[in-house]
Amino acid sequence: MRKIIHIGIQSQMNGSSYQDTQNQRTYFTLSVFSIGHVITMKIKMKYWLMVFLACVMLQPVHALSIDKSLPEGKIRIHIPDQPDTQCTAVLLGVGTAMSASGYDKLTNAINQHGHIVVILDHAPGKLMKTDAGKFAALAQRIKDDLLNWMSDTPCNGIQHWIMGGHSAGGQAAQNAVANNTGLADGIFSIDPYNGKDTDRVSVPAMYWGFNKTTCFVTADDAAKETYKRSDDRRAFYQVNSKYSWGPCGYSPKYFHCSFCDGHCPACTNCKTTPDHFFVDVANSVDRFIQHGFSASWSHANMTFNSTTPYRLFMDHEQP
Numbered sequence: 001m002r003k004i005i006h007i008g009i010q011s012q013m014n015g016s017s018y019q020d021t022q023n024q025r026t027y028f029t030l031s032v033f034s035i036g037h038v039i040t041m042k043i044k045m046k047y048w049l050m051v052f053l054a055c056v057m058l059q060p061v062h063a064l065s066i067d068k069s070l071p072e073g074k075i076r077i078h079i080p081d082q083p084d085t086q087c088t089a090v091l092l093g094v095g096t097a098m099s100a101s102g103y104d105k106l107t108n109a110i111n112q113h114g115h116i117v118v119i120l121d122h123a124p125g126k127l128m129k130t131d132a133g134k135f136a137a138l139a140q141r142i143k144d145d146l147l148n149w150m151s152d153t154p155c156n157g158i159q160h161w162i163m164g165g166h167s168a169g170g171q172a173a174q175n176a177v178a179n180n181t182g183l184a185d186g187i188f189s190i191d192p193y194n195g196k197d198t199d200r201v202s203v204p205a206m207y208w209g210f211n212k213t214t215c216f217v218t219a220d221d222a223a224k225e226t227y228k229r230s231d232d233r234r235a236f237y238q239v240n241s242k243y244s245w246g247p248c249g250y251s252p253k254y255f256h257c258s259f260c261d262g263h264c265p266a267c268t269n270c271k272t273t274p275d276h277f278f279v280d281v282a283n284s285v286d287r288f289i290q291h292g293f294s295a296s297w298s299h300a301n302m303t304f305n306s307t308t309p310y311r312l313f314m315d316h317e318q319p
Contacts, residue, residue: 065107066149067100072138073122076100077146079153080111087155088289089116090162090188091142093135093169095257097127097265103166105261105273109282115289116155118142120165122172129168130193132175136183139163139176143183160289164189166259167217170207174198174226186292187230188285190259193217195225204292205230208281211311212241214255215267222256224319233292235302237284238319240309246271254308276307 066077090110094100100119107117120142122134143161163184165173170192177184178199187205192198209223227236241252247270257264258273259281283304291301299314313319 065104068149069124070138070141072141073120073134074100074124075121075138075142076104076107076119077149078104078107078111078117078119079150079155080114080116082114083116083150083153083155084114085154086157086159087114087116088160088162089118089142089146089158090285091118091120091139091164091173091184092188092190093120093122093165093173094129095165095167095169095260095264096129096193098129098166098169098260099124102260102262105275105278106259106281109278110285113282113286113289115285116146116150118146120169122169129165130171130197132172132179135165135169135172136176136180139173139183140180160185160293162186162188162285162289165192166190167193167256167264170223170226171195171198174201174229177201177203186288188288189223189226190281191217191222191256192226193222195221195223195227195229198226198229200229200231202231204233204288204297206235206237206284206288206292208237208239208259208284210239210241210252210255212243212252212255214241214252215257215264217256227313227319233297234315235284235288236313236319237310238313240311242309274307280304280306280308280310 064079068075092103094102100121103119107119110117120138122138123129123131161184163173163177164170164187170189171194173189174192175198177187178201184203186203187201189207191209207223207227210219213219223236227234239254241254243250243252251269254277255269257267258277287302287304291297302314303312
């Protein structure tokens, strides 16, 4: 067997066949592109099908996504491969200058736990996303029609509506939930912007934020402050930003725009967010859904092994 290793940046498979006239055998040449390398092999015809099936099984699984343009805004719905009949829907408002297509990595990680995710852009084409009224209107439209849009899936009911957002979208979601009783069963927000301008909420709430100010979002006035404005069960995962030298100079490994696929306009560390960051955030979302509405709510149940360095604050604990 001939093996050649190169550097690869994508995941795909292709092959071609040729006839060995001397040995009267048909061979396929197979190139497998995976993260970090490319392997080219000469394979006998009878083994081709087994190799092909194995490579297909190793390809990443992508959930279904549906884009919709509505009078209230634009959304991208991410549906897991095998949703439950009674689902949880996580609605996240986009951050400043972001769009509904900018959070696929995070939503795909949450989908792996079987939860539906809807990314909301309640102010398409506009820089600012802090309008709580527009967020509430779009969220209500989704609540009214989501099951109809998903009529060909096993999900026939929503058990919990979790709402929140990133940055400015997190501020909009906090105020929308605070001022619209019954809009959401719980809150999940990722580093909401300007917490001092948010109202108090009385539903279970979970936030992710950072121990350092990044992207001009003050650490003490983002997730940390919004966590303090939650009057029900609450959890705050505070990430250690971990500064180091890189292509953008001395910059954080984890920061305000790490949640976005390609970071935010004018805010990046010139590196790709590690996949484990999205996995860790998704694990916390799943734990919040499991324990946030039951007697199993506890610090132990909300703690998990994480590659991302965090400190967890809950309920009476002050960051």
